[in-house]
Amino acid sequence: DLLILDEPTSGLDPLGSRQVKDLLLDLGRRGKTILLSSHQLDDVQDVCDRMVILYGGKIRSEGTVDELLEDSGRTVITTPRLDAATVTTIERIIRETAHVEVERVAAPRQRLEDLFLQIVERARNDRASTSGAGAGGPTAAFLRGEENAGIGLIAELETMAQVAKPVAPVAATTPVAPAADAAVLTELVTGKPSAPVGKVESATSPSKTTKAPAPPQDVDRSVIDDLLGGGGNP
Structure with missing residues (x-):
């Protein structure tokens, strides 16, 4: 991989x-x-x-x-901590046998990262309180299960997502008959009563029979005749 x-x-x-x-x-x-x-x-x-x-x-x-x-031009000898007299003896032996001088004698230094991690580890062992986020908590249950359990969980979620939601019923509406305004106008123009208007169904109230109003007994025909070009005097 x-x-x-x-x-x-x-x-x-x-x-x-x-x-x-x-x-x-x-x-x-x-x-x-x-x-x-x-x-x-x-x-x-x-x-x-x-x-x-x-x-x-x-x-x-x-x-x-x-x-x-690797620094091929130098040699490092690591030993437990030595006293000053022993270091002096070693330097003398190196000068006499290898004919070189010891460049530096010092205690080894650890890395800052390693020091920091050691301090944190000691504080954790002492159970020191901290407001920072911790790690190493318990693994979630679905992650601890077998692979087949995870596959089963995914399949269950997919099935739940595919379940169709019930559709709310739609109330049926009754078409409303057109108003009787046209019949009234025809009756006013011609002076003849129009055919009775049928029942008007309402979507929100019980159906009732609607009758056109009776034409007035005395109608001034001159205005209507003028509009229709039927002629009165100019």
């Missing part, structure tokens, strides 16, 4: 960075191949077996961590 990562520890605090690097190391022990791109050189040094240094789009150097970082 191949895993490609770009700046996986960017923006993380020291604890988060350490957890990510521990995860990458664990994946490497499982045989996973990880291609890591990062400007955090300490992180690269901690987790990578081989490194490639690019500049200007070209490979400038490549090799294992030891091959690239």
Whole structure:
């Protein structure tokens, strides 16, 4: 399997960075191949077996961590802490046998990241209170189950999403008959009573029989005749 990562520890605090690097190391022990791109050189040094240094789009150097970082011009001898007399004796022996001077004698220094993590670990062991977010809590139940259980959960959710919702019934409406205005106008113009108007159905009230009003007994026909061109005197 191949895993490609770009700046996986960017923006993380020291604890988060350490957890990510521990995860990458664990994946490497499982045989996973990880291609890591990062400007955090300490992180690269901690987790990578081989490194490639690019500049200007070209490979400038490549090799294992030891091959690239080894200082071949010096030798380091690491021992438990020695007293001053022993150090003086060792320096004299080196001068007499190798004909070189000891450049520096100093106690080794640990990395700041390692010191910080040690302090945090001691505080956790002492159960010191903190307002920061913690890690390492219990795994969610659905993640602890078998793979088949997870597949079953997904299938159940899909089935629930496909269930059709009941459709609300639509009330039937009765068409409303047109108003009797046209019949009234015809009756006024012609002076003849129109045919009786049928029943008018209402969508909201019981049906009732609507009758056209009777024409007035005395109608002034002169205005109507003038409008119809039937002629009265000009």
